[in-house]
Amino acid sequence: MNAEDRYARHLALPGVGPKGQKKLAESNVLVIGAGGLGSPVLLYLAAAGVGRIGIVDDDVVSLSNLQRQVIHSSAHLGEKKVHSAKRRINELNDDVNVVVYDARFTPSNALKILNQGWDVVVDGCDNLPTRYLVDDACSLVGLPWVYGSIYRFEGQVSVFNYDGGPRYRDLFSTAPPAESVPSCSEGGVLGVLPGVIGSLQANEALKLIIGFGDPLIGRLLLYDAEMMKFNELTFGQDEKRIPITSLENVSAMFAEPQWCIVADPRRTVEEGDASTIGTMFQSISMADFISRRSDGWSPFILDVRSLMEFQQGHVASCNHHVAHDSVVSSIDHLPTDNDIVLHCKSGMRSQIAAMLLIQAGMDGSKLYNLEGGILAWQSALPEEIVQ
Numbered sequence: 328m329n330a331e332d333r334y335a336r337h338l339a340l341p342g343v344g345p346k347g348q349k350k351l352a353e354s355n356v357l358v359i360g361a362g363g364l365g366s367p368v369l370l371y372l373a374a375a376g377v378g379r380i381g382i383v384d385d386d387v388v389s390l391s392n393l394q395r396q397v398i399h400s401s402a403h404l405g406e407k408k409v410h411s412a413k414r415r416i417n418e419l420n421d422d423v424n425v426v427v428y429d430a431r432f433t434p435s436n437a438l439k440i441l442n443q444g445w446d447v448v449v450d451g452c453d454n455l456p457t458r459y460l461v462d463d464a465c466s467l468v469g470l471p472w473v474y475g476s477i478y479r480f481e482g483q484v485s486v487f488n489y490d491g492g493p494r495y496r497d498l499f500s501t502a503p504p505a506e507s508v509p510s511c512s513e514g515g516v517l518g519v520l521p522g523v524i525g526s527l528q529a530n531e532a533l534k535l536i537i538g539f540g541d542p543l544i545g546r547l548l549l550y551d552a553e554m555m556k557f558n559e560l561t562f563g564q565d566e567k568r569i570p571i572t573s574l575e576n577v578s579a580m581f582a583e584p585q586w587c588i589v590a591d592p593r594r595t596v597e598e599g600d601a602s603t604i605g606t607m608f609q610s611i612s613m614a615d616f617i618s619r620r621s622d623g624w625s626p627f628i629l630d631v632r633s634l635m636e637f638q639q640g641h642v643a644s645c646n647h648h649v650a651h652d653s654v655v656s657s658i659d660h661l662p663t664d665n666d667i668v669l670h671c672k673s674g675m676r677s678q679i680a681a682m683l684l685i686q687a688g689m690d691g692s693k694l695y696n697l698e699g700g701i702l703a704w705q706s707a708l709p710e711e712i713v714q
Contacts, residue, residue, distance in 0.1 A: 330348075330376075330422075333376070333420075334348050334376055337351075337375070337376070342537070342539035342540070343537055343539065347537040347538075347539070348376060350536055350537050350538070351375055351376045351377050351378065351533070351536055351537065352376055352377075352378045352422075353378055354377050354378055354379070354446050354447070354536045355377075355378070355379040355380075355381070355444050355445045355446045355447075356372055356377050356379070356380055356381070356445065356446065356447050356448075356449060356532055356536070357380075357381040357383065357440070357441070357445040357447070357448045357449070358372070358380065358381065358382055358383070358448075358449045358451055359383045359384075359432050359448065359449070359450055359451055359452055359457070359461060360383070360384055360450070360451030360452050360453060361382050361384040361386075361396075361398065361399075361408040361409060361411075361412040361451065362384070362386070362392065362396050362408070362451060362453055362521075363392075363395040363396050363451070363477065363516065363520075363521030363525070364450070364451035364475045364477065364521050364524060364525045364528065365382070365384070365396075365398070365412070365449075365451030365525070366395070366396045366397045366398035366399070366412075366521065366522075366525060367397065367398075367521065367522050367525030367526050367528075367529065368449050368451060368475075368525045368526075368528050368529045368532070369382065369398055369412055369415075369416055370397070370398055370415070370416070370419065371525075371526060371529035371530075372449075372529055372532060372533075373416040373419050373420045373423045374419055374420060375529075375533055376420065376422070376423075377423065377536070378422075378423065378424060379423070379424045379425075379426065379444075380416065380423055380424070380425050380426070381425075381426040381427075381428065381440075381443070381445060382408075382409045382412050382413065382425065382426070382427050382428065383409075383428040383430065383431075383432045383440060384407075384408045384409050384412075384428075384429070384431075385407075385429055385430050385431045386407075386408050387405055387406060387407055387408060388403050388404050388405065388406050388407075388408055388411050389404065389405075390404060394518045395516065395518040395519075395520070395521050395522070396408075396521075397522065398411070398412050398415050398416075399411045399412070399415070400415075407429055409427035409428065409429050410427065410429075412425075412427075413425040413427055426443075428440060431457075432452070432457055432460065432461070433460070433581060434460060434574040434577060434578040434581060437460055437461075437464040437574065438464055438467065438468060438574070441464055441465065441468045441470060442468055445470060446470075446535075446536065447470070447471055447472070447473065447532050447535050447536060448461065448465055448470050448471070448472035448473070449472065449473045449475075449528055449529070449532050450472055450473060450474050450475055450528075451475065451525070451528075455580070456577065456580040456581050458474075458495065459495070459496070459577045459580060460574065460577045460580075460581075461495075462487060462488070462494055462495035462496055463496075463571045463574055463576070463577050464574060465487070465488050466488055466494055466571045467571060467572075467573075467574070469488075470488065471486060471487070471488050471489035471490070471492075471535055472486070472487055472488060473485075473486055473487075473528045473531045473532050473535070474486070474487055474495060474528075475524045475525060475527070475528040476524070477516055477520050477521050477524050478516065478673060478674075478675055479515055479516055479517065479520075479672075479673050480517050480520065480551065480552040480553045480672075480673075481520075481549070481550065481551055481552065481673065481675045481676065482520055482521075482523065482524035482549075482550045482552070483524075483547055483548065483549055483550070483675075484524055484527045484528055484531065484543060484547075484548045484550075485498070485543045485544075485546060485547045485548065486531050486535070486542045486543045486544050489535065489542065489544050490544075492544040492545055492564075493544070493545050493562060493563055493564045493565075494564075494568075496565070496568055496571075497562060497563065497564050497565040497568060498547065498562050498682075500565060500568060517552055519552070520552050523550060523552070524550065527548065527550075531543055545561055545562055545563055546559055546560070546561055546562075547559065547560040547561075547562060547679075549675075549676075549679060551676070553672075554633060558651075558652045558679075560679055560682060560683065562682075608681040608682075608685065608691040608692075608694035608695065608696060609692075609694070609695050609696070610695070610696050610698050611668065611695045611696070611697060611698065612698050612699070612703075613697065613698070613699055613703040613704060613706075613707045614707070616668065616695075616697060617707065617708070624666070625665075626665065626666040626667060626668045626695065627646045627647070627661065627662050627665050627666065627667045627668070628642055628644050628645045628646050628647075628667075628668055628670070629645075629646065629647050629648075629649075629654075629661065629667050629668065629669045629670070629680075630642065630645045630647070630648040630649075630670060630671075630701075631648075631649060631650065631651035631654055631669055631670070631671050631676055631677050631680040632648075632650070632651070632670075632671050632672055632676070632701070633650050634648075634650070636672065639714075640701070640705075640712050640713065640714050641701070641712070641713055642670075642701065642704060642711055642712060642713070643711050643712070643713045644711065647660050647661065651671060651676040651677065651679055651680040651683075652679075652680075652683075654680040654683050654684060655683050655684065655686075655687045658684065658687055658689065661684075661689070663689075663690070663693075665693070666693045666694075666695060667693055667694050667695065668695045668697055669681055669694065669695065669696055669697065670696075670697040670700045670701055670704065671700045671701070672700045672701055672702060673699060673700045673702055674696060674697065674698050674699055674700045674703075677696050677697060677700060678696050681694045681696050
């Protein structure tokens with residue numbers, strides 16, 4: 328097939344052109360996960376002409392996947408995702424060499440897989456332990472990776488471990504307790520959301536390969552599908568982070584039976600990340616919040632949703648409201664001698680707000696991110712919501 332015709336729009340594009348297209352043809356990209364995020368990533372990398380694409384996944388195509396995992400189809404229900412994805416990629420572009428790993432990405436095989444000639448890794452994981460494994464393993468072998476995370480209506484994108492830049496553990500140094508992550512039947516995600524975030528991930532991968540533009544290094548891009556709004560958080564390397572010398576630390580996470588290391592829908596890495604910045608702030612479930620409050624705990628309640636969301640319904644005991652990306656402007660209204668519980672709609676924006684407050688100098692040990700946000704509050708205590 329005529330490459331000049333296939334890639335004509337790239338060849339005419341300043342910043343890409345023949346040299347850039349040649350780089351794509353010679354590049355090797357590993358995609359971990361062929362689910363919601365992996366689907367658009369794989370399709371766009373193949374369409375762009377990436378020469379060699381690896382896919383790591385041990386799951387099979389199920390009916391519930393098809394709401395968002397657009398690389399698969401009804402005709403391939405029950406088939407291994409790696410084989411379904413490979414077939415679709417080669418239908419789209421038969422010049423692509425597709426390498427499949429019908430396996431879960433684990434501490435026992437991570438380094439072996441990563442050392443097979445890859446230039447960039449793209450994250451389409453479906454659980455927190457694998458997310459930390461990707462970061463640790465890529466750090467050990469010196470590979471950059473493109474991060475993507477989605478939950479309900481919200482998503483995040485960044486680039487880690489590129490040319491000495493920050494790592495995932497610089498942003499989220501450790502995972503929360505396993506029991507704080509909702510079960511595999513909870514969560515949910517808007518079907519088009521992984522298409523948006525996955526496309527952004529593919530864009531970042533192409534930028535790293537070709538060398539154009541400004542990659543998301545030290546920047547966390549935040550997307551809110553409900554409000555149709557993008558925001559950005561900047562971060563740097565954590566000077567206190569202990570360097571990774573082995574996969575021993577992350578291996579312990581895989582040994583915890585509480586972690587739900589399976590694909591499809593839940594609030595995990597594919598469906599969103601509930602990580603905290605180590606001990607810089609804490610996550611708290613609604614059940615724990617209710618229990619502690621019944622024992623006399625009286626924290627300051629900070630709502631970090633938009634004004635429109637607040638007006639549509641809010642917690643009666645809310646002490647202050649400010650949009651999450653403007654939270655630092657209200658720092659003088661926040662107590663320094665009391666615990667603060669931050670909440671948004673589902674728990675992602677409040678996490679970002681807590682990070683911003685810590686960067687502004689607040690004591691993170693007094694900040695608590697309410698998991699599940701006002702949705703969890705409304706489910707547990709609907710009588711406390713003012714409409």
